[in-house]
Amino acid sequence: MNKRMLTQNAAFGMFWLAGIVAVLIMAFVVGYIFVKGFPGISLDFFTTSPRGGLSGDGGIYSTVVTTFYMIVVTLTFATPLGVGAAIYLTEYSANTENKVVRKLVTVARFGVETLAGVPSIVFGLFGYALFVSALNFGFSILSASLAGACLIIPVIIRTTEEALKSVPSGYREGSLALGANRWETTWKVVLPAAFRGISTGILLSAGRIVSETAIFFVTLGGSYRVPHSLMSGGRTMALHVYYLAMETRAFDKAMSTAAVLVGLIIVMNLTINMITSKIAAK
Amino acid sequence: MTSGTRRTGLEKIMKTVLLISALASVLIVLLIFVFTLKEAMPAFREIGVWKMLSGTTWRPGNGEFGILAMIAGSGLVTLGAIIIGVPLALGTAVFLSEIAPEWIVRVVRPSIELLAGIPSVVYGLFGMVIIVPLVRMIPAPGNAGFGLLSASIVLAVMVLPTIANISEFAIRSVPRGYKEGSLALGATKWETISRVMIPAARPGIISAVVLGLGRALGETIAMIMVIGNSVILPTAMTDNPLSIFLSRARTLTGNIAVEISYATGVHESALFATGVVLFILIMLVNSSARFLLKKGAQ
Amino acid sequence: METEVTRMQAEDYSLFYGQFKALNKINIKIPANRVTAFIGPSGCGKSTFLRSFNRMNDLIPSVTTTGTVYLDGKDVGKQDVVELRRKVGMVFQRPNPFPKSIFDNVAYGPRLHGTKNKSDLAVLVEKSLRRSALWDEVKDDLQKSGMSLSGGQQQRLCIARAIAVNPEVILMDEPASALDPVATLKIEELMNELKNKYTIAIVTHNMQQAGRVSDYTAFMLTDENRSGNLIEFGATKQIFTTPSDSRTEDYISGRFG
Amino acid sequence: METEVTRMQAEDYSLFYGQFKALNKINIKIPANRVTAFIGPSGCGKSTFLRSFNRMNDLIPSVTTTGTVYLDGKDVGKQDVVELRRKVGMVFQRPNPFPKSIFDNVAYGPRLHGTKNKSDLAVLVEKSLRRSALWDEVKDDLQKSGMSLSGGQQQRLCIARAIAVNPEVILMDEPASALDPVATLKIEELMNELKNKYTIAIVTHNMQQAGRVSDYTAFMLTDENRSGNLIEFGATKQIFTTPSDSRTEDYISGRFG
Amino acid sequence: GEQATADGTEAVEEVEISVVGSTTVQPLAELLSEAYEAIHPNVLVTISGGGSSVGVKSAAEQTADIGMASREIKDSEIQDCPEIVIHTIARDGIAIVANPDLDINGLTMEQARDIFAGEITDWSEVGGSAGMIIVAAREEGSGTRSAFEDLVMDESLISETAILQPSNGAIRTTVATTPGCIAFISFGYLDDSTKPVAIDGALPTPENVNAGTYPVVRPLNMVTYGEPTGAVAQWLQFIVGEDGQAIVAAEGYLPI
Numbered sequence A: 001m002n003k004r005m006l007t008q009n010a011a012f013g014m015f016w017l018a019g020i021v022a023v024l025i026m027a028f029v030v031g032y033i034f035v036k037g038f039p040g041i042s043l044d045f046f047t048t049s050p051r052g053g054l055s056g057d058g059g060i061y062s063t064v065v066t067t068f069y070m071i072v073v074t075l076t077f078a079t080p081l082g083v084g085a086a087i088y089l090t091e092y093s094a095n096t097e098n099k100v101v102r103k104l105v106t107v108a109r110f111g112v113e114t115l116a117g118v119p120s121i122v123f124g125l126f127g128y129a130l131f132v133s134a135l136n137f138g139f140s141i142l143s144a145s146l147a148g149a150c151l152i153i154p155v156i157i158r159t160t161e162e163a164l165k166s167v168p169s170g171y172r173e174g175s176l177a178l179g180a181n182r183w184e185t186t187w188k189v190v191l192p193a194a195f196r197g198i199s200t201g202i203l204l205s206a207g208r209i210v211s212e213t214a215i216f217f218v219t220l221g222g223s224y225r226v227p228h229s230l231m232s233g234g235r236t237m238a239l240h241v242y243y244l245a246m247e248t249r250a251f252d253k254a255m256s257t258a259a260v261l262v263g264l265i266i267v268m269n270l271t272i273n274m275i276t277s278k279i280a281a282k
Numbered sequence B: 001m002t003s004g005t006r007r008t009g010l011e012k013i014m015k016t017v018l019l020i021s022a023l024a025s026v027l028i029v030l031l032i033f034v035f036t037l038k039e040a041m042p043a044f045r046e047i048g049v050w051k052m053l054s055g056t057t058w059r060p061g062n063g064e065f066g067i068l069a070m071i072a073g074s075g076l077v078t079l080g081a082i083i084i085g086v087p088l089a090l091g092t093a094v095f096l097s098e099i100a101p102e103w104i105v106r107v108v109r110p111s112i113e114l115l116a117g118i119p120s121v122v123y124g125l126f127g128m129v130i131i132v133p134l135v136r137m138i139p140a141p142g143n144a145g146f147g148l149l150s151a152s153i154v155l156a157v158m159v160l161p162t163i164a165n166i167s168e169f170a171i172r173s174v175p176r177g178y179k180e181g182s183l184a185l186g187a188t189k190w191e192t193i194s195r196v197m198i199p200a201a202r203p204g205i206i207s208a209v210v211l212g213l214g215r216a217l218g219e220t221i222a223m224i225m226v227i228g229n230s231v232i233l234p235t236a237m238t239d240n241p242l243s244i245f246l247s248r249a250r251t252l253t254g255n256i257a258v259e260i261s262y263a264t265g266v267h268e269s270a271l272f273a274t275g276v277v278l279f280i281l282i283m284l285v286n287s288s289a290r291f292l293l294k295k296g297a298q
Numbered sequence C, D: 001m002e003t004e005v006t007r008m009q010a011e012d013y014s015l016f017y018g019q020f021k022a023l024n025k026i027n028i029k030i031p032a033n034r035v036t037a038f039i040g041p042s043g044c045g046k047s048t049f050l051r052s053f054n055r056m057n058d059l060i061p062s063v064t065t066t067g068t069v070y071l072d073g074k075d076v077g078k079q080d081v082v083e084l085r086r087k088v089g090m091v092f093q094r095p096n097p098f099p100k101s102i103f104d105n106v107a108y109g110p111r112l113h114g115t116k117n118k119s120d121l122a123v124l125v126e127k128s129l130r131r132s133a134l135w136d137e138v139k140d141d142l143q144k145s146g147m148s149l150s151g152g153q154q155q156r157l158c159i160a161r162a163i164a165v166n167p168e169v170i171l172m173d174e175p176a177s178a179l180d181p182v183a184t185l186k187i188e189e190l191m192n193e194l195k196n197k198y199t200i201a202i203v204t205h206n207m208q209q210a211g212r213v214s215d216y217t218a219f220m221l222t223d224e225n226r227s228g229n230l231i232e233f234g235a236t237k238q239i240f241t242t243p244s245d246s247r248t249e250d251y252i253s254g255r256f257g
Numbered sequence E: 001g002e003q004a005t006a007d008g009t010e011a012v013e014e015v016e017i018s019v020v021g022s023t024t025v026q027p028l029a030e031l032l033s034e035a036y037e038a039i040h041p042n043v044l045v046t047i048s049g050g051g052s053s054v055g056v057k058s059a060a061e062q063t064a065d066i067g068m069a070s071r072e073i074k075d076s077e078i079q080d081c082p083e084i085v086i087h088t089i090a091r092d093g094i095a096i097v098a099n100p101d102l103d104i105n106g107l108t109m110e111q112a113r114d115i116f117a118g119e120i121t122d123w124s125e126v127g128g129s130a131g132m133i134i135v136a137a138r139e140e141g142s143g144t145r146s147a148f149e150d151l152v153m154d155e156s157l158i159s160e161t162a163i164l165q166p167s168n169g170a171i172r173t174t175v176a177t178t179p180g181c182i183a184f185i186s187f188g189y190l191d192d193s194t195k196p197v198a199i200d201g202a203l204p205t206p207e208n209v210n211a212g213t214y215p216v217v218r219p220l221n222m223v224t225y226g227e228p229t230g231a232v233a234q235w236l237q238f239i240v241g242e243d244g245q246a247i248v249a250a251e252g253y254l255p256i
């Protein structure tokens, strides 16, 4: 008896340790960034653009604009495709008798899974070869967000599918039993009920864009100017951290930018948690 | 009746539109593969697939394009990350799902989610400034801090949230009945966790680890910042075989990112070939995971 | 029985889930403007059979059928499924209002089928809620979410939703199983009222309820292959007092558990 | 009743889920080597009360209690919970075998409590499976997963698992609600057999079952605050024929739905 | 946006010049563009990285107005697109630098070669106090590296175990933070975080380069498709002109 409790206490001790270590890592990483980064953050830091050259001078204005630009354009490409695909896979695919379509659906599922596993540098290479070079879009927001869209489409598909699956089947049956067709049922009953879950997924994808570096490293060009069209190149905040850390020696600026970035991620996570806890409350 | 035909028409249109979006993901995968492969073809043709895969020297200037060292680098750094990260992540998952009081869960879980959102550049920066100097203090000839160990540590932290989150979810979704059944037989909490909960959650835990593995294999920016990027087959630096992890190395992803800016001709093509190898490697990992899961489900 | 008008009918109707035969050659005529109760032990195929009338089983990919189900003499399999489901309404075992307002729940069907005019809708919603005996309890706040009602109220809301599209048949799958005794009574009264206008088929586990509420009773049972068979069908009084099959008697007297 | 030995007892026992009082001052003595049935409408606290005997409610963080539950005269709250649960076995409403082989399911408890020897285990497993009337059906393949059995077999497997640790009391929460009539009968026979050795408490919704299987019956009902109260407790015969409370009569005769 | 001014003078047309290529030239180009835009507010020069090869290719394919390259243009590139025109805008020295804590000031050419080839592995072998030598270098294909190999390494190869980093900045950071580290970087990146190492007695300064005593130099180029016209021509004019070259010199590069 005693030995059993002793084993339990030893095991639980290890688990507490694991939990504590995980939190310490987080506290250390985030704390370090904030402690080093906060002194450099001021209003000026947000309202001025970086300077050229190697000094690392200037603020982050243009990188904030580029980041925002990237989020909007990427989501514009990826959201309809991702949500549409998820709707097809959850709401329609089970009910098709057509053999060809069934095969296609299997292939599509495989596609989504594969896509989710592709490392981002490969998306970068692909984006560079297709959008930057072959299609001649150059280093631009357009090229980068098309490549970025490929990265987040599987994220959106998966989270949307989860959200749709969690809609009680009673809603669908209730609607169909009233003589609604599939699309009417989806549009009027299922999508509204899944709305929060879907928006969580989209927000999550926005987070991926904010923190992505490898893809944009080879498709966005890194110009520190404020972009003025889809064809302009640019530098996202994450990319700016890379440039600051690797090219200049402005470590303090890199940390300040990283702190802003982490702050943004925290805000996004809080929003997601708020949305999901509201779902749970329902 | 006209309303009826309009409704049916819309239904048909939407069905087609949605099917097309579902197929878009296939199209993207195909496009990626075809494009990368197309760019990689000249290298495969001129160098030879086998020669590339088995070659240990990478000297584009001399026309030598062996990527075995990079495959080894990617493999070892991932192995290191798994060795360090998996116990920590699984421990955290069990802690969160079964042990920690609710208020602690409410603090720890968001912290871990936050780790997942931090950009990899920041981890790289962090690794360069904190981890590399720490590792440099290990006495061994040639140890400059940059290398597999530093990279594995950074990577372990990066995959921690992925593995911990999914495993926690898997453990939480074990039917309550199992737990109650075990406790009702007079099992202690730990016996219940180790003999019933974890075995029942195994498929989820495996897929969590595999997903982490995939992320580790695919990580780029943080890796080039801390791993040293030397193209050498890692070897032990002292009598202790573990010192292999003090060796510098280059990952497949790093190979692409480090050299793509200046590469031309066959060299550039060889980098795309590296991408193809990476792509196939990850697909292998994922499908073996699916195979494991299927076997587990039976 | 011979004098009744038949509204729905099954002829040699069998249904398979994949390889598994869940219904075995069912023949039955459901009379118009009557309440027909389906009883039988768990798993004998009552729900499955009920869902055949409005082709809800089409949603399950593994289902195949043989034989025919008719509505007013026409094969339901050959009718437009959307229109069929409008004519044959369904109320589910667990009340499933949409996460919308009470008003929008009831107006959902009519809107689909072309009623756009606001005042027409208002009239229709009120009428339906009155018929389902819910009006008095909700008339003060039709904008309240349908989900915020009690279980019994939700079930009546679903009935209102079903009758708002003016169906000819209403199928109810254990409509009172999740309800407390008071709500159950209200729903039973409602059925009595509704049968003047609609043909009603209900599934119930509760013998007393079947006795109280139905005009006709169908008793189903699984055979040695676990397929559902129709054992006996007739006027409720006769089935409950002088069943012709000994298994029916066993079941009704509770000897089956 | 006065001549019975009391095995378990509740004294002024109340239980709260957060603010909500689910059980209100329950007093009852469960006699040894008898089957005691708990009946009452849904939500009256039967499961909650049953789970108090082996402190299963400890798993729910919001639960607080007042009063005392005794096993053999000793406060269960002061006993080692692991040992208590070994003595007070439980069979759940939904069969919950572990995703392990049949053998490992039954051997799980004994292994925990120190039986390591292979042949001892084999003997114990066989004995338990025989007692739970499952042996003949599974003896050819004890390595098959417990999850692959039918619902009724799973339930008997869970009973075997429970008796393998040699408990003194067995709690069963609606053990037959998910089962077909044949499996139900088997389990009822089993209870009759087991009561020679064990004290059994069961929850059931099925009046007939309570009548057939139990020696004593406890009837519970919620009061105006939705708290569960023990209305009447006595020999099953007496409760079913001459209940002293009119609400008991109403419930048993089915007037509650 | 530039609009017609109130006094009726004609609005100046807005032009954008896209410049793509070498990450070494990028910072210099950025500074040049800032100075140029200050006098020509109607001109916007956007500068992207990508690498020398991408620069040449972009110019050849006309996806950018100007390509940047931090190396000589290869014969193969000229063959692929004979129309390209090369404009050398500056020269760049390549300095050998070491961690500032090292007590070493100069090396012979031979010692430098042996260190980078991995044959000398301890500082005591070249007159410093004992300590492991850690070599850092740019990646294969980099212009800085090939220039360094041509000028210093002769037939030898840079050691395989060298730490490789994909940019001058990253190399500088590595040298500055790693004890015992030595590497080579572009003149433009010299600052007090690293210690310049004299070769055969000559420190890496523009003066020594001009005097011919410090030999490690390469051109920084801009490439256009055909002879440049209009705004592009004016901007290139500015760079090679007095003001442009002043900036080149101020940044530590060698004016042409």
Ligand SMILES: Nc1ncnc2c1ncn2[C@@H]1O[C@H](COP(=O)(O)OP(=O)(O)OP(=O)(O)O)[C@@H](O)[C@H]1O
Pocket (backbone or CB within 6 Å): C017, C020, C022, C041, C042, C043, C044, C045, C046, C047, C048, C049, C060, C226, C228
């Ligand atoms: N989707 C399905 N796939 C496969 N088999 C099914 C499916 N739905 C029901 N079955 C099987 O068909 C048989 C009849 O099921 P059905 O739900 O019609 O029974 P029921 O009479 O309504 O039972 P209950 O009274 O428990 O609701 C059962 O054996 C059941 O297991």
Ligand SMILES: Nc1ncnc2c1ncn2[C@@H]1O[C@H](COP(=O)(O)OP(=O)(O)OP(=O)(O)O)[C@@H](O)[C@H]1O
Pocket (backbone or CB within 6 Å): D017, D020, D022, D041, D042, D043, D044, D045, D046, D047, D048, D049, D060, D226, D228
């Ligand atoms: N975990 C819980 N948290 C809060 N309230 C609960 C919880 N479990 C049960 N309750 C409430 O306690 C009351 C008694 O529940 P209990 O499950 O004991 O009823 P029961 O008599 O077993 O009903 P049934 O016959 O439906 O199983 C109910 O009002 C129920 O809603």
Ligand SMILES: [Mg+2]
Pocket (backbone or CB within 6 Å): C046, C047, C048
């Ligand atoms: Mg049913």
Ligand SMILES: [Mg+2]
Pocket (backbone or CB within 6 Å): D046, D047, D048, D173
């Ligand atoms: Mg219960």
